[in-house]
Amino acid sequence: MGLLSTPVQIENGSVGDMKAHLNRRELIQRLGAAAAGLYLAPARLTASTPAPIAPVAISRCSSYGPEVVSALASMFDQLGGLAKLVSGKTVAIKINVTGSSTERFRGLSQGQTYWVHPQVVSATVHLLGQAGARRIRLLESPTSSKVHTLEEFISQAGWKVSELTSAAPRVEMENTNFAGPSKQYVRFAVPGGGMLFKAYDLNRSYEDCDVFVSLAKLKEHTTAGLTGSMKNLFGITPTTIYGEGAGIDEPSQEAAGGRSMLHNGSRQPSKSALPELNPHSPRDPGYRVPRVTVDLVAARPIHLSIIDGIQTVAGGEGPWARQMRTVPPGLLIAGTNCVTTDAVCAALMGFDPMADRGTPPFENCDSTLKLAEELGIGTRDLRRVEVIGVPISKGRIDFRKV
Incomplete structure (x- = not known):
């Protein structure tokens, strides 16, 4: 079991003592964060408690070659070093491999367009191993595949699994659509009661880790405005419970x-999980998706955000978005606060992270950045953020004009 919290196991739909669970989780997370030199947000933002800040590192990286390792290593050093965060610990990495394992865009690989690139994954795993991580687990819940293992899913896209598993000692993978060997999901309560759901039932790998990493792609999103480290967590929800064809009971x-169901509320999750808080709330995806995202980030805090912006896409998050087009920012971004990191990503894409609904990139949705800031997870105000490495003004590329 990971050191950050004590899970509530889900058997026959029972919740267990969620209040005690949350108190233990919060206490131990804060102690662990203090030991790692990090800062976790308060449960709720108040006038006297400003949203936390943390530095964000930006590096130029023109290709998916050996320079990825050196660029990431330099960025991690600038953020204070990986060893104090991961040495002797289990690290879980949520990778961003959305949609189909076989659908490519204009003949380019998924990693060159709308997936995080395998070279960035491999380099991250390698550096975590060098920093002393005891165990590294790559996690994802694919939506468009009938395969049961993550290894098979990414192999279909041309990834070489052996290059990932050999990048560090004891590297594992899990398709978190399923309960896994334990055959039990874990209920993650949302601090403060949640915006759309009070709690989410997830694969226990998201619990059985000491450090949680979100490894995402720098790109726009047709429903949420942009994809970053926070939106990446939308994919931790198992489709066996929250999917279109999930079981009823x-x-x-x-x-x-x-x-x-998370987009438009077309149905409720399997009855083994908790239903949404208010079945009469808006069915608008632009209302629901940002709130589910922030719920999940609050329930499963991110300790390290890494964003692949070397080659990516604008106009949407995948080939199903009609306006999707390639963009070559040539950047890597990393930070220890997911809101701060995503705010810097928004600025690098030519957007104002202080924007609200109705303003790009949030024309048709509420701002995930604003909702997360209001919950006290982090700040989106760039005036309070230390940017290390490439200045935003030098790295910015207008995603709406390329």
Whole structure:
């Protein structure tokens, strides 16, 4: 079991003592964060408690070659070093490999367009191993595949699994659509009661870790405005519970399509999980998706955000977005606060991170950055953020004009 919290196991739909669970989780997370030299946000933002800040590192990186390792290593050093965060610990990495394992855009690989690139994953794993990580787990819940293992899913996209598993000692992978060997999901309570759900049932790998990393792609998102380290967590929800074809009473035995219920409230999750707080709340995806995202970030805090912006796309998060087009920012971004990191990413994409609904990139949705800031997770105010490495003004590329 990881050191950050004590799980509430889900058996026959019971919740257990969620209040005691949350108190233990919060206490131990704060102690662990203090030991790592990090700062976790208060449960709620108040006038006397400003949202936390943390530096963000930006590096130029023109290709997916050996320079990825050196660029990331330099950035991690600038942020204070990986060893004090991961040495002797289990590290879980949520990778961003959305949609199909076979669908490519204009003949380019998924990693060159709308997935995080395998070279960035491999370099991250390598550096975590060098820093003393005891165990590294790559996690994702694919929506469009019937395969049961993450290894098979990424292999279909041309990834070489052996290059990832050999990048450091004891590297594992798990398709978190399923409960896994424990055969039990874990209920993650949202501090403060949640905006859309009070709690989410997830694969226990998101619990059984000491350090949680979000490894995402720098790109726009048709529903949430932009994809970054926070939106990446939307994919930790198992489709067996939150998918279009999820079981009614219990989780399904197969991956069950897209997460439309989280987008438009077309149905409720499997009855083994908690229903949404208010079934009469707006069914608008632009209202729901940002709130689910922030719920998940609050329930499963991110300790390290890494964003692949070497080659990416604008106009959407995948080939199903009609306006999607390639963009070559040539950047890597990393930070220890997910809100601060995503705010810098927004600025690098030519957007104002202080924007609200109705203003790019949030024309049709609420701002995930604003919601997370209001919850006290981090600040989106760049005036309070130390940017290390490439200045935003030198790295910015207008995603709406390329």
